[in-house]
Amino acid sequence: MPLTRPKSILVVDDDEDTRTVTVLLLVKAGYHVREARDGREALDLCWSERPWLILLDCVMPFMNGPELANVLAAEPWLAPIPIVFVSATSLPATPGPNVVGRLCKPITRLDLLAMVRGVAARASRDVTGPRYAAGE
Numbered sequence: 001m002p003l004t005r006p007k008s009i010l011v012v013d014d015d016e017d018t019r020t021v022t023v024l025l026l027v028k029a030g031y032h033v034r035e036a037r038d039g040r041e042a043l044d045l046c047w048s049e050r051p052w053l054i055l056l057d058c059v060m061p062f063m064n065g066p067e068l069a070n071v072l073a074a075e076p077w078l079a080p081i082p083i084v085f086v087s088a089t090s091l092p093a094t095p096g097p098n099v100v101g102r103l104c105k106p107i108t109r110l111d112l113l114a115m116v117r118g119v120a121a122r123a124s125r126d127v128t129g130p131r132y133a134a135g136e
Contacts, residue, residue: 006030006031006032007031007032007052007053007120008031008032008033008034008049008050008051008052008053009026009031009032009033009034009051009052009053009054009055009116010033010034010035010036010042010045010046010049010051010053010054010055011023011026011033011034011035011036011055012035012036012037012038012039012041012042012054012055012056012057012060012065012068013035013037013055013057013060013086014037014038014057014059014060014061015057016037018057018105018107019035019037021107022055022086022107022112023035025109025112025113026112026116029113029116031116034049034051037060038060038061038062038063039060039062039063039064039065039067039068039071040062040063042054042056042063042068043063043068043071043072046072046078046081047078050077050078050081051081052081053081053082053083053084053116053119054072054081054082054083054084055084055086055103055112056068056069056083056084056085056086057085057086057087058085058086058087058089059087059089065085065087066085066096069083069085069096069098069099070096072098073096073097073098079097079098080098081098082098082099082100082119082123083096083098083099083100084099084100084101084102084103084115084116084119085099085101085102085103086102086103086104086105086107087102087103087104087105088104088105088106100119100122101115101118101119103115
């Protein structure tokens with residue numbers, strides 16, 4: 001039986017407690033997880049490791065979630081990476097073409113894993129790449 005590498009998820013949040021809990025839940029579910037404290041750090045990780053999915057806080061210092069989503073959408077190599085916005089505050093009205101979902105804080109384990117599995121299921125059905133309308 002061939003070994004498959006676990007899907008890589010980038011968790012981007014300036015709140016250390018939120019990042020830690022999210023990372024632990026995903027690692028326990030079998031995902032390879034990287035983390036970043038802000039949009040700039042996340043952008044560097046995207047270029048060096050190109051994650052399969054990004055869980056992105058909306059309100060952060062230096063580069064917020066919507067700004068990072070726009071930067072990623074403008075880069076052909078990074079644009080196909082699906083993004084799920086995660087926020088305790090309001091979410092952008094027009095999230096961008098690479099935003100596939102939204103989670104409201106506090107995140108529950110069930111909601112988090114359902115969202116990640118939903119993105120995986122849609123990606124496996126999409127022959128052109130993992131791009132979806134927000135909220136699907």
